[in-house]
Amino acid sequence: MKKELYLKDLEKCVRCGSCKAYCPTYDEERTEAMGARGRLVLLRELALQRLKPTPVLNEKIFSCILCEACSGLCPAGVDIAEKIYNGRNILKDSDKKRRYLRLLLKLGIKNPDISFRLLQLLQHILFPYLAKKGFIPSMFRMPGHTFKKESRIYKPLRPRGRVAVFTGCSVNFLYPHLGVSLINVLLKSGYEVIVPAGEVCCGIPFRSLGLDDEAIRLAKRNMRVFGRLKVEAVLGLCPTCILSIKNQYPKQIGNGINNAVDVSSFLLEKFDIHQLSLNFNQPSVVTYHDPCHLSYGLGVRDEPRELLKRSGISIIEKKEQGCCGFGGIFSLTCSDISNKLLQRQAESFLKTDAKAVVTACPGCMVNLSKAITRMPVFHIVELIEEAYCGGNEV
Ligand code: SF4
Ligand code: SF4
Structure with a gap:
């Protein structure tokens, strides 16, 4: 990050306050x-050295x-x-509150398989x-195996x-059955699917803790793995990963995985909907989060709804739209606000x-399952698999 450019960007702010319109923490x-505006003012004052890092400012x-x-x-x-x-x-060294999280994250990402076994x-x-x-949800258990071997x-x-x-990471280590559902759906719709070796964490957890150098290393590694594949699209079940590899990598390392796409947008475009069996064992009246x-981040709102509707599933919209309070490390370090949002x-x-x-999103699934125990919480790919493949596994 170039300091002058960073400050120049911060100084573009005219303090209109439009950015507070949907800010959940505000x-x-x-x-x-x-709120967004206040945070940017603090960062500008910090960059101009008119403020110093303090625990309150860091928070x-x-x-x-x-x-x-x-x-x-x-x-x-x-x-x-x-x-x-x-x-x-800039603040990472002065931010003592999250120092153990940084350490744990570094250890975990460096040794993913050992962390999983532990x-x-x-x-x-x-x-x-x-x-x-x-x-975590009270019923949560580790799966018996990861998705990728x-x-x-x-x-x-x-x-x-x-x-x-x-x-x-969330699909690989927490919800591997979602990966299986995705492969089933893609195979059924006639796609050859590559699950390459060498993929690492997208890097967002590191960035959110201020560890940009570590995130850049991961970004470069993923670019080496995915950049050379001759494929129509790189699909993901976690929108945070897609946002990272497609939109954030160019800001971090100059190029990203341009053909990365979330699964709903891809399936809506490519699916032969007439092949759907519509023999649901799952509830067919749902609400979508x-x-x-x-x-x-990716501007995808209508596609999952349309995909569900075309699969014969009715959607009841909830009154209160907004963040579930997960936000990765946010739910751990700001649990009061996170719980209120949830x-x-x-x-x-x-x-x-x-x-x-x-x-x-697997992250939303984890968080929503903490508070919603009266009904199941699904990833959309599970229902599409049910509709399209009748639940048969690869
Ligand atoms: S950052 Fe927020 S307050 Fe500043 S100009 Fe943009 S919308 Fe307005
Ligand atoms: S919480 Fe969300 S809306 Fe608020 S400043 Fe952060 S990114 Fe923007």
Whole structure:
């Protein structure tokens, strides 16, 4: 990050306040420093050395969910989320509150398989404590295996195209069955699917803790793996990963995975809907939750709804739209605000007559499952698999 450019960007702000319109942390706290505009003012003062890092200042910058609800709202063209990532990078050494998280993250990402085994072994001791603290759903258990073990190519009988899958850590380590559902759906619709070896974390958890150098290393590695694949699209089930590899990598390393696309947009365009069996075992009246990085970051709101409707599923819209409060590390380090946001969404879901909640992000699934226990929480790919493949596994 070039300091002059960073300051120049911050100085573009004319303080109109448009960016506060949908800011969930501002909505909860109603103080200037908990909104986008206030955070940018703090960062500018910090860059001009008129303010020094303090625990209070750090908290304002690290309490941003990075949801991107302020993206695209700025008439002056400030890339607000990017400035907050930059600010966190500047503040990382003074931010003691999250130092152990940084350490844990570095260890975890460096040794993903060992971390997975450790969590499997310790889950009976660790998970009840984490559930009591409100960090994970009370029923959450580690899966028996990860989704990716080695490089795999899945071939349909009559290929009509070729795609790759960017698995992402949450699908690989927490919800591997979602990866299986995706492969099933893609094979059924005639796509050869490459799941390459060598994929690493997209890097967003590092960036959100201000560890830009580590995030850049991961970005370069993923570019080496995915950049050379000859595929129509790189598909992902986690919108945060897609946002990262497509939109953030160019800002970090100069180029990104341009053909990365979220699964709903791809399937809506490519699906032969007439082949749907529509023999659901799952509830067919659902309510849909927009993941922030899909709706605000990637601008994808209608596609998942349309895909569900075309699959014979009715959607009841909840009254309260907004962030579920997950935001990765945000739910761990700002649990008070995170829980308030979650409760607000959960109440809104439970007021509908829907029989299930559907979303399109594994992170939202984790968070929503903490508060919604009366009905199941699905990833959209699970329902599409049910409709399209009748639940048969590869
Ligand atoms: S990214 Fe989200 S939480 Fe952060 S300032 Fe923007 S709207 Fe607010
Ligand atoms: S919308 Fe843009 S110009 Fe207006 S306060 Fe927010 S960052 Fe500043």
